[in-house]
Structures are given as C-alpha cells and as structure tokens.
Amino acid sequence: HDAHAGLQKHWQGEYTRHLQQRLARSLDYLNQSPRAEVRAHLRSFLALLNETRRYPHLTQEALRLITRLHPLPVRWGLGYLWESEMRFALEHTPPAQAAARAEYQCDLGDVHLFSGQFEKAIRQAEAALASPSPPPTLAARAVRILFTCLRSTGDPNQADEWIDGREHGSWATSQPGKCRYHESVADLQAAVDLYRREDDLFNA
Numbered sequence: 001h002d003a004h005a006g007l008q009k010h011w012q013g014e015y016t017r018h019l020q021q022r023l024a025r026s027l028d029y030l031n032q033s034p035r036a037e038v039r040a041h042l043r044s045f046l047a048l049l050n051e052t053r054r055y056p057h058l059t060q061e062a063l064r065l066i067t068r069l070h071p072l073p074v075r076w077g078l079g080y081l082w083e084s085e086m087r088f089a090l091e092h093t094p095p096a097q098a099a100a101r102a103e104y105q106c107d108l109g110d111v112h113l114f115s116g117q118f119e120k121a122i123r124q125a126e127a128a129l130a131s132p133s134p135p136p137t138l139a140a141r142a143v144r145i146l147f148t149c150l151r152s153t154g155d156p157n158q159a160d161e162w163i164d165g166r167e168h169g170s171w172a173t174s175q176p177g178k179c180r181y182h183e184s185v186a187d188l189q190a191a192v193d194l195y196r197r198e199d200d201l202f203n204a
C-alpha cells in the first residue's frame with residue numbers, strides 16, 4: 001500500500017512538472033509567434049489552462065499565461081470561450097491591481113453585452129466604475145456598457161443619467177471634463193477600429 005501511494009505521489013509530481021513545462025513553453029511560444037498562429041492554437045491553450053486549474057500551486061503560472069493572451073480572444077470574437085479564464089484571473093487578481101481588475105470587468109461586461117446578458121454586463125460595468133480611480137478609458141468603456149444595456153432593457157432615462165455623469169458620483173467626480181458622452185463614444189469608436197484592424201490582420 002505504501003509503495004502504491006508513493007508511486008502515485010511520484011507520478012502526480014511528474015505530471016505537475018510536465019504542466020509547468022508546458023506553461024513555460026506556451027509563454028515562450030506566445031512571445032515569439034505571430035498572432036495569426038496564436039489564434040489557431042487558442043483551444044490548445046484553453047485545454048492547458050483548464051487542466052492547470054486542478055493544481056492550485058500552478059495558479060501564478062496560469063495567470064501569467066492568461067495575462068499574456070488577454071485580451072486577444074475577446075478581440076477575435078471568442079469571448080464566450082475566454083470568459084472562464086477572465087473570471088479565474090479576476091478571482092485571483094488582488095484589489096491593489098485595480099486597473100487590471102477593471103479591464104477584466106469591462107471585457108466580461110462586453111462579452112455579456114454582446115450575448116444579450118444585460119444584467120450580468122451591468123454588474124461588471126458597475127464593479128469597474130466602483131474600483132478606486134479607474135483609468136479614464138476603462139471608465140468610459142464601463143459607462144458605454146451601462147448606457148447600451150440600459151437602453152436595450154428599456155430604461156433610457158437612467159442611461160442618459162449615466163452618460164451625463166449624474167447617476168453615480170464615482171463616474172462624475174473621478175473623470176475630468178464636462179461631457180462623459182464624448183469619452184464613451186470615442187472609446188466605442190476606438191474599439192470598433194481595433195476590431196477592424198485585428199480582423200484585417202487575421203483574415204487577410
């Protein structure tokens with residue numbers, strides 16, 4: 001019995017070392033490969049990350065891989081595949097890294113928005129705005145998500161209040177400038193332009 005337990009422990013250790021090596025090789029591959037190739041192997045990265053979650057001591061290595069890949073899957077229109085990795089990263093990103101958390105929250109908000117899950121999108125956007133001093137571009141994204149969701153769910157008055165900065169002081173007081181609407185529109189236009197550039201890059 002002891003011999004069997006020892007052998008099992010040995011192979012478990014070997015397997016986790018194998019996973020660590022695969023994570024390290026994946027990071028090297030991402031640093032050296034064009035994005036078109038990375039996109040073609042996304043499902044392999046997802047399978048590796050899914051297996052890695054079984055071993056909590058590999059969390060930091062998994063986070064490094066997620067951070068290196070993000071936000072490419074969202075830009076490729078594959079947010080539905082990437083959602084669980086964003087949630088995992090958000091769960092393990094400390095509050096002190098407010099900007100990183102806000103980015104994941106906005107990206108999750110967009111994924112929910114585009115799939116019609118407006119209540120979930122609103123929760124993520126509100127969480128991003130509630131973070132201490134969110135970067136202006138992320139605050140604009142969060143307001144744009146809220147505006148679109150509230151309009152889509154038949155609450156145009158509250159949507160307009162968000163855009164005007166009257167609804168919540170965190171948005172109205174933390175962001176400079178008189179008009180929040182233009183920031184949100186500029187953010188949306190930048191996102192559209194980015195998606196178009198990525199689409200041209202990968203489908204040329």
